[in-house]
Amino acid sequence: MRIAVCIKQVPDTEARLRVRKDGLWVEEEDLPFVINESDNYALEEALTIAEKTAGEVVVVSLGPERVKDALRKALALGASRAVHLAEEAFQGGDALATGRALAAAIAGQEVDLVLTGSQSDDVGYGATGSVIAGHLGWPHAWLVMGLEIEEGGTSARVTREMESGMNEIFRLQLPAVIEVQAGINHPRYASLKGIMAAKRKPIERPSPADLGLEASQIGAAGSRLEVLEVAFPDSGEGAEMLEGDAATMARTLVEKLQREARVL
Amino acid sequence: MSRFPGVDFLDLDPLLSDEARLARDAVRAFVDEMVMPIIEECHREGRTPVELVPEMARLGLFGATIAEYDLPGLDNVAYGLIMQELERGDSGLRSFVSVQSSLVMYPIYAFGSQQQKDRWIPALGRGEAIGCFGLTEPDFGSNPGGMRTTARRDGDGWILNGTKQWITNGTLADVAVVWAKTDDGVRGFLVEKGTPGFSARDQHGKFSLRASTTSELAFQDCRIPAANLLPETSGLKNALMCLNQARYGIAWGGIGAAMACYVAARDYAMERVQFGGQPIACHQLVQEKLVWMLSEITKGQLLALRVGQLKDQGKARHYHISMAKRNNVWVARESAKLAREILGANGIVDDYPVIRHMLNVESVYTYEGTHDIHTLILGEHITGIPAFNPPERTPKRAARPAEVGRE
Numbered sequence: 001m002r003i004a005v006c007i008k009q010v011p012d013t014e015a016r017l018r019v020r021k022d023g024l025w026v027e028e029e030d031l032p033f034v035i036n037e038s039d040n041y042a043l044e045e046a047l048t049i050a051e052k053t054a055g056e057v058v059v060v061s062l063g064p065e066r067v068k069d070a071l072r073k074a075l076a077l078g079a080s081r082a083v084h085l086a087e088e089a090f091q092g093g094d095a096l097a098t099g100r101a102l103a104a105a106i107a108g109q110e111v112d113l114v115l116t117g118s119q120s121d122d123v124g125y126g127a128t129g130s131v132i133a134g135h136l137g138w139p140h141a142w143l144v145m146g147l148e149i150e151e152g153g154t155s156a157r158v159t160r161e162m163e164s165g166m167n168e169i170f171r172l173q174l175p176a177v178i179e180v181q182a183g184i185n186h187p188r189y190a191s192l193k194g195i196m197a198a199k200r201k202p203i204e205r206p207s208p209a210d211l212g213l214e215a216s217q218i219g220a221a222g223s224r225l226e227v228l229e230v231a232f233p234d235s236g237e238g239a240e241m242l243e244g245d246a247a248t249m250a251r252t253l254v255e256k257l258q259r260e261a262r263v264l
Numbered sequence: 265m266s267r268f269p270g271v272d273f274l275d276l277d278p279l280l281s282d283e284a285r286l287a288r289d290a291v292r293a294f295v296d297e298m299v300m301p302i303i304e305e306c307h308r309e310g311r312t313p314v315e316l317v318p319e320m321a322r323l324g325l326f327g328a329t330i331a332e333y334d335l336p337g338l339d340n341v342a343y344g345l346i347m348q349e350l351e352r353g354d355s356g357l358r359s360f361v362s363v364q365s366s367l368v369m370y371p372i373y374a375f376g377s378q379q380q381k382d383r384w385i386p387a388l389g390r391g392e393a394i395g396c397f398g399l400t401e402p403d404f405g406s407n408p409g410g411m412r413t414t415a416r417r418d419g420d421g422w423i424l425n426g427t428k429q430w431i432t433n434g435t436l437a438d439v440a441v442v443w444a445k446t447d448d449g450v451r452g453f454l455v456e457k458g459t460p461g462f463s464a465r466d467q468h469g470k471f472s473l474r475a476s477t478t479s480e481l482a483f484q485d486c487r488i489p490a491a492n493l494l495p496e497t498s499g500l501k502n503a504l505m506c507l508n509q510a511r512y513g514i515a516w517g518g519i520g521a522a523m524a525c526y527v528a529a530r531d532y533a534m535e536r537v538q539f540g541g542q543p544i545a546c547h548q549l550v551q552e553k554l555v556w557m558l559s560e561i562t563k564g565q566l567l568a569l570r571v572g573q574l575k576d577q578g579k580a581r582h583y584h585i586s587m588a589k590r591n592n593v594w595v596a597r598e599s600a601k602l603a604r605e606i607l608g609a610n611g612i613v614d615d616y617p618v619i620r621h622m623l624n625v626e627s628v629y630t631y632e633g634t635h636d637i638h639t640l641i642l643g644e645h646i647t648g649i650p651a652f653n654p655p656e657r658t659p660k661r662a663a664r665p666a667e668v669g670r671e
Contacts (some may be wrong), residue, residue, distance in 0.1 A: 014267060014269075069282070069285075072282050072286060073286060073289075076286050076290075189290045189293055189294050189323055190286055190289075190290040191290070191322060191323050191324045191336075192287050192290070192323060192324030192325070192328050192336035192338055192342075192346075193324045193334070193335070193336045195283050195286045195287050195290065195336070196283060196336050196337055196338065198283075198286070199282070199283060
């Protein structure tokens with residue numbers, strides 16, 4: 001089974017963020033970047049399936065030059081090759097433009113399954129996977145907690161988390177796009193041998209034309225969403241400091257939760 | 265689980281290869297996730313975390329610089345970074361890997377017969393066998409050339425007699441690389457666990473490297489087959505070549521221990537509030553300590569990195585390695601002391617890693633060539649005079665100082 005895994009490189013969630021001068025994104029200089037958390041789980045899931053089915057994993061990512069580090073890491077973990085949409089024209093897009101480009105890159109790979117994380121840890125649109133599925137015309141599942149490829153490899157049994165702690169279990173015809181949640185498995189460490197082997201694995205860098213895409217369909221030009229500003233919320237507003245000893249404060253807090261917030 | 269942020273003041277990362285960075289990050293994650301949660305308990309109980317051996321083997325930590333036998337074949341800079349990350353966790357754990365890789369797999373790989381290599385390298389690499397290295401004796405530490413352990417030919421075998429002390433992994437080991445005097449000088453032998461006449465027992469009462477096993481090996485008319493001689497060994501220099509490998513790794517390890525102390529002290533100073541609701545980091549005396557640590561760590565990183573590059577080019581000499589080991593373990597020792605001071609009473613309890621590193625570094629400071637012996641190696645390099653064994657006392661046939669190894 002050949003599996004494409006879409007990974008995104010995002011700022012380390014433990015890093016301190018500063019808003020960039022133009023106010024449209026965060027300052028990336030000196031910011032540590034890592035593979036998006038739920039994408040790590042998607043990759044682990046893909047590697048496990050590939051091992052069981054003697055298949056292979058192709059990692060696909062859209063982003064600037066620094067994304068090469070994330071792809072190398074994925075190759076070190078066991079993916080056999082990578083596709084990097086690195087050209088400037090691909091960059092700066094919304095979920096629609098990014099999903100369109102990723103779908104075009106995947107379409108040429110003859111894969112049986114696309115795995116990715118449910119949501120990115122930076123912008124968190126949670127929509128790119130659905131857009132990919134839409135372009136490929138494949139079924140898709142979001143917030144997946146369990147995945148099992150069924151006998152014959154033409155369908156998958158998928159467990160999804162619903163509201164109220166219930167699970168939904170269904171069968172999906174392959175090929176499909178499956179977006180997993182963090183925690184679905186236990187991601188492996190790259191072995192040192194894997195790291196050395198990754199040196200010799202190829203990273204393709206197709207241009208938009210290679211994928212049959214016009215510049216107007218991708219990146220900022222192909223987006224329908226325009227970021228106006230990113231900012232930290234004003235702090236302090238709506239906060240109230242309680243006073244008195246611990247018992248008094250606890251009593252006041254319970255009253256407020258019951259009467260004002262009405263959550264108790 | 266908290267993730268170790270590393271220390272990279274001078275933006276040295278771009279000087280490293282992709283492989284070196286990935287290797288470091290993989291080992292850093294392993295230490296965060298699997299070592300840190302158990303290491304204080306291992307230290308308290310005085311036990312080697314042997315449960316980590318399978319995962320360390322899967323990662324490829326044993327014999328990582330060997331490119332045959334399905335082993336990773338890392339360069340020396342990447343190997344050094346691995347040692348740094350392991351020692352950031354615990355010096356005992358780094359010692360375990362140093363011994364297995366540099367003092368057991370390396371001599372078997374470099375001086376062993378094909379049959380010895382085929383038998384031991386894969387098993388040691390997979391962590392299915394553990395090794396130890398027997399050079400030091402109760403009465404011969406800095407001067408191993410004075411060793412009393414002997415190996416005498418006996419028909420188609422050898423008979424070993426003597427005692428080795430301060431042997432990391434001694435009682436855990438399936439195979440010991442033992443150095444003994446023969447009629448043809450010092451040679452290396454493989455002694456398997458269970459060989460009649462060979463016994464090992466642990467040394468107790470240690471206040472340092474408590475998450476590591478330290479043992480005494482005794483050989484009493486211990487007969488081993490001729491095939492257990494490491495055929496390419498011809499003198500003490502072979503043992504010293506092994507030590508050069510291990511000492512190089514320790515130079516990086518010192519930086520790892522210093523980084524752990526620095527990060528712990530910095531984070532503590534930012535959060536610990538005294539005097540008017542201010543964190544103690546606002547005091548100049550605290551800042552000065554942090555500045556000292558960061559400066560010395562940064563210099564130590566440059567030193568280790570350059571020696572690693574020289575080693576990869578085949579140009580590293582034993583005195584380069586002496587300078588790196590001497591300096592960087594000293595930096596670790598001083599950093600541990602300063603961090604301990606910043607943490608106050610919290611610096612003596614194992615809720616924080618500082619006191620453990622402080623105790624561990626005491627061993628590292630005087631093992632694999634004491635700080636002073638490395639000083640004398642550098643002194644000899646500068647002056648041409650071997651101060652271990654001053655020329656006026658032994659005018660002519662002044663034996664080349666035993667500590668001076670060549671690669």
